Amino acid sequence: MDSIEAALAADRAREAGAASVPGARVRVRGWGWRHAGRKAWALRDIDLDIAPGERVLLLGTSGAGKSTLLGGLAGVLGGEDEGDSAGSLAVDGRAPEELRGRVGLMMQDPEAQVVLARAGDDVAFGCENLGVPREEIWTRVRDALDEVGLGGLSLDHPTSRLSGGQKQRLALASILAMRPGLLLLDEPTANLDPEGVGEVVEATRRVLERTGATLIVVEHRVDVWAGLVDRAVVVMEGAVRADGPLEDVLRDEGGALRDAGIWLPGDDRAVVEEARRRWAAASACSAPPPARGAEQAARPSPAPAMRVRDLAIGYREDRPVRSGIDLDIPRGASTCVIGPNGVGKSALALTVAGLLPQLAGTVDAAEDLAPLRSSRRPHRTRTRTAPDAARTDPHTWSSRELPGRISLVFQEPEYQFVERTVREELEVGPRLAGVGGAELDGLVERTLRRLRLDQVALANPMTLSGGEKRRLSVATALISAPRVVLLDEPTFGQDRSTWLELVGILQEAVEAGTTLVSVTHDRAFIEVMGDRVIDLSEVGRPAGHRREAEPASQTGLVPDGRPPRPVSAPPARNDPEERAAPRIGWRDVLAGRGLRAVNPVTQVLALVVMTTPLMASVDVLSAGIALALEVLLVPLAGIEARRVLTRIVPLLAAAPLAALSMLLYAKPGGDVYWSWGPAAVSQNSVELAGAVLLRVLALGLPAIVLLSRIDPTDMADGLGQVLHLPARPVLASLAGVRMTGLMVTDWRALERARRMRGIGDGSRVAAFFRGAFALLVFALRRSAKLSLTMEARGFGAPGPRSWARPSRVGGADAAMMAVAVAVPVAAIGAAVWFGVLRPAGT
Template structure:
């Protein structure tokens, strides 16, 4: 029986996973992402996979989903990795993967069609497909989001990053795979959305009995749902002190046992154990009125463009209206609110990358320095040297094939010195990756690189969209401390985030955006 037919006949049954001495080296990398991994997961088991940023967690999930490598790939694989005794690449539909970046998983232009796509490719009968689509959308909360719900023909391009995460999960649930693989499934979600997605996964597992492997830095979200915690060794070096001695695995056991017996070891490895917040640098600069750099006045924002209908121009529909905020030197502005409230859209408008629908964004003389009052009208080199933006999807910023070249790109084109590059590599823990292709990095490493490339251009204002996404506790603390230093040095930091601990470190003011403001109510920044 062909492998794909075998996978189809196995649909609905929980899958078994077996790794024996398995390892993987990405093309262009000198060292393996995972090496010597021995791991057995029984059908129906629920496993939380932990480890520091760059330990190979995402690599393992991609391998289990059968999407690593190819005949012409320069990557190297060692050992064996099997699902139900066969290689993952030949088992179409047996595993469903939700990736760190949900943007990469959106396939079709309409909500319902996108959720149905996987099931259609598995030849599920039409009437069963649409039953599953409705159930999956209900389970992840997209049918009842913000009390209004999203129709099946809602454009996927109009979804926020957090909504796209829910969409990706719905597509996986509709496939009913025997192995569900989730890579940071709640990283960009608001607190209510985190619980909603976790509970949706729980309902699916209870219905189907599927095997689960979930990667998530924050243990408390998933601890009570899983049977087992597996911690990968940093760099997959076997036999670290205190570990199990199993190649590639640092710890393996029931959640409460692992957390109780090895709390200190897990904290040292950067794992977000419940109740733990790593120490960060304390700000030394007093929170006091400072130089105004950037201001938004009665701002309405949208990612839509004006459309022509006959002789009429149809203006974009704002996702937010009446926003007033100020960005001051050496102070932080934190943008919070539920998914879909327009946080990223507002941040991109404030950063001069989107035109306002109404109202205005004005740069003060201290920031514009002769470039004009409107950041949206600035040339590219004028913008990046004044306002540096870190996008929600790090890959959207990469323009070269090497980490070091990525960091050098901005300074070279602006005629700046490159003296800050070595500091950024060291502080953001990227030194060992200087020759790596940015697209082969882990999600957390990509995020730190995207922050570093912006900082290398020495902007006066930083606009960061979910800057702590994918970070273990150690890299989180380093990033938060570094940004705290920049604030004390006079740089302004604007952050879109659901990370309350991060907001507390930076201090400053909070601007909370609520979907109800689409009716035109005013949104103003206030003290955090």
């Protein structure tokens, strides 16, 4: 008890002293970095001193090396295999890679920063790597989630069901929970709604005020952080161009920064006026056009381009995001869809575009947008006549029927790239429409110049910068002149100049009669392009999810479902580890809740013990008894009978096939009932076929029931704490499991993108190989980013690692192992007793 109280006192002292920990000191002298395989240095001769507690805004053009500098300060750039370095770079007088946990890095891609499958575990990951005691971990996790506006999220909420903006906030919470002395943020507000941007900035402010940490933040929009930072460093062409107080840098370098595309305070209003002025000049008007809303109000109201009625949307039938949506999308106008992250804006765009099936309700395009009706003439040639009024649901259209009618710009632009060069990407849509020769060349050249992509026309689309990828994705959608275009965050990653060019192209498309629907958080874009603005949070109603468990901050539970030990008082029991294995009564067992108390490691070992002896015999009796006992035990697993039957369908197909093979081709013995060539049915083959049928079912049933219930994160906790396997390979494997799940998501997204581009029909073999290559590229890129994320969160830090979720074995585990031993003993024993045991191979 004394040791427990001493540990609690130490935790309280550590918590109380957190505010007094000074920020980190940064010193850079002549530092540079050249990426592997590149001739030019990304950064060269960088000299920089940042005092503890300073708040620095790092500005610069796209590709200037800002992210590279942050990676160097976080110690995640790697060694000689990944690039060359020059000069020196130190945090608190030591190499950054020696200070795991002292430096926290948040990168740009929110998906690549999610390590684990559950939200609470993901935030706790960095604390575990740093050896923070379990009781303190969950306090930090809750505080960090509250600070970024995710306090209402269940700690067990699947990270795969978070929106891009929510993942961005989760990544920030993961960094804040580590309480680093140096906080490095690389565009932390990207993809966030305006409320989320404010929450992230305020969360950062609170952390800095509480801990005194040093801050370096990269952001293209200066006004987001202007009220928090006290110093600005400008990096251009691989070198430091300006360094000083923010006001002085903006005064002296404002013109150069604006020319370079940096968004300065007040530019949101300036680009709105500039966009209107440019369009007025292009239209030869004497005055700027009125605001979009007023302009639209003055126009007649033709029939809507799209109608949505009582629509329910979502990526899975059992997990709708929103329902009861009724919308009319006006024809030839620009509609902006807004709303907080996670409300279903992207799902709505995919559903309206025909790429996701509606879970309920209807989506109907105007009749004149429908594919043409086919008819046969007497000589049996197929001709196209009027639009088919019965086919107004875009989800029923073929891939070749979508181009020219509906197009979508995906939130993740890489999904829609299908060719090897930028030029070839732009040629896909027009070629499908029959455009070729000089007309096609001229169209592509104009588009390249207009969006400033002419210098990268022969580059692979995957190698472009984020802003260039976004412009290319918009261009591939517009170049085919579709009647309806849906855009998911069309201006993401754009500097001031390219923003104006992009908006100009979209304005021209609307004036030409195209119907635009844009999912966006960009207020300036909404003001310029918002003929109509729809706040999705006010349309329809939140879908009826199965109720998530209340967040721990409200229920007072730690993630294993049991009350936490009060920090200010001794634990209720002498043995605090009793929380790791709740007591399960016989009523729980009969209700199918017994397996919840069994450690995943025990479940796997029990599976091996239960099934391995059954592979040593091939008689009907032992296999039949084992299968009968397993069927009787299935209800104790707590899985619905319907779900079990669904999962064993492949097994029910494989078992008869294996039995049939044994029936026809086993060595004949005893009476021969039928033969033909090498096939023969005999007394021996009949017995073996029956035994094989029962044995395949007996081996497969427990594997399906047990393995389907095991959570990978719980399994990793068990391997580390019960079997004491090294944490590094265990956690790397766990991250790999999550990457496998992401590959399924990526594959579905790639299929949708190819359908939208008009190449989703045709040879499935060719489509498979194209998709497989793209999927490989995605997996490699994500793996590289994920490894950096894990390192930035202290993965591999020296010293013992802690585990946030307790994983122990107890009485329930012993009972499970007893059952696992009893099944083969009973089966084999009965066969021996009756003298029918037949060893395998006889």
